[in-house]
Amino acid sequence: MLTLIYLIAITAEAMSGALSAGRRNMDIFGVAVIAFVTALGGGTVRDVILGHFPIGWTQHPEYVGLVVFAGLLTMLLAPQMHKLRRVFLLLDAMGLVAFSLIGCDVALRMGYALPVVVMAGMITGICGGVLRDVLCNQVPVVFQRELYAMVSLVVCCLFLGLRALEVNQALNTVLSFAVGLTLRMLAIWRCWRLPTFSYQQRWD
Amino acid sequence: MLTLIYLIAITAEAMSGALSAGRRNMDIFGVAVIAFVTALGGGTVRDVILGHFPIGWTQHPEYVGLVVFAGLLTMLLAPQMHKLRRVFLLLDAMGLVAFSLIGCDVALRMGYALPVVVMAGMITGICGGVLRDVLCNQVPVVFQRELYAMVSLVVCCLFLGLRALEVNQALNTVLSFAVGLTLRMLAIWRCWRLPTFSYQQRWD
Amino acid sequence: MLTLIYLIAITAEAMSGALSAGRRNMDIFGVAVIAFVTALGGGTVRDVILGHFPIGWTQHPEYVGLVVFAGLLTMLLAPQMHKLRRVFLLLDAMGLVAFSLIGCDVALRMGYALPVVVMAGMITGICGGVLRDVLCNQVPVVFQRELYAMVSLVVCCLFLGLRALEVNQALNTVLSFAVGLTLRMLAIWRCWRLPTFSYQQRWD
8 A cells, every 4th residue: 555655656756756856948858857966865865874775766666657757748748747736745745744654664674763763754854855856956945935844744643653652553544644645735735844044144 | 073073063064054044034944954954964975975984974964954953043143243253254164164174074984095184184074164155055165265275275184294203192182183284264254265267268 | 917007097087087077167076976976987887776786896996097087188188189080089989888798807706697687787888987977067978979778788798698608708808899890980970870759849
């Protein structure tokens, strides 16, 4: 089940990467790279930081094929993408939540302390988008826009909280997933944002 | 002793990260991430490059808490920060020197060759600031401003030189620290810079 | 033989890094860092992703010396560099092809699946240039310009194809190298490009 959601998630992330590449007028190779990095970069950073080798996608080259294909397909679908806006945001939200839960799971299996588990979940959830934005030469949107990374944090904490209460793992996953997805969709719908910090003084 | 200086150092680095995030109008989550990356990113890159797993902060989640707290606190202190300019630059310089010495120490324990030890020191000292600037979408200041990375190089070489002369480790650390701190403060005070390289021809 | 080409390659890459640093008016330290990252960053990223520790250059500190020296020398040669344009592009193309073959070789020895081997070759070939451009705060040129990364892909696939046909390794290397170099020089000469993807709609 989580695998299916994971496949949907990396596809949605790959498409978001391809659109970002298109905004920079990249060639089809650039589109494929950005799609790959957006979809699988978060898990790669997590695995490197946790010392979890071999890295996930090296054992599943078919995932690489999927995200590259999704990225290239996006070039054809692009003129219609804005009509699919809502579907796309839903898939992207599912991706964020699924990535967060998978990241927690990997770190838990490796025996890391709970704060590190939460960070592993968040790294998996948001680093793909951060790498996408760095490669497209812009300030990462996850640090500026409506609740995104915070959803990842909430999902990870909820999952660990229910786990500490010895809730059944499958039920826990479903609950965390549902809460995270709802929170993200509400955040988009109501434009919930975190307060921002603006500091323009120059002195160093 | 070096641990205390290390804690001061990561706090100062976290605050510098938070101010950079503020210049990009990030939300509080972005502030926390940039603070974390600036403070602990250098050590993370060093550990990954040296293959030194598990990575430092995963074994000390309290450091993550400290730097996130310092980053968020900076949002409150920001209006007064320019008054604290000198204290802040001093703390930042202490951080640079402490990071460099700690980086050398990690690489030495792992048995790397001396040039790699020097690079490990410099990576620890400057990569946090480089990552901060990349995430804030600007050219890293350490490559352009008054002596900063060069201080790290001098500290690492001095430390290894005194070590080769079999100077007592504690004395060596104190001496290297003092020289590095003095050099950095002089560089700020006298605006010492390295020569720059300007190349504007376009041909490729 | 491949070692000699490798040394030429990292020298050429270091020089390209130094010129990029010069376009950003970096100081000599920044020039040295960008030269290092451009020349050895691709191999570093490959080694980290494959979990191939210790990382190549940590076992050959003399390579670090070479690329830093090449970077600094470029500052002196810069006024004449445009006269050397053709030589430089040839060296850079040799670097791209050599890096790709070396990357494949490392992944093959580690027993990775063939798609991962191809990716290891491409990562080695192009990541140095990507890191250079990210640190110089621009969109990576390899995602936008005439056939570059595609050359790396062709070289890796050809190499693996001939290997599957049990062609002698030395002959295979020479053939793959020749085809890759020819393809890259033709691409520069005839301005071959991949189609680009342009997407300017804003909706998320």
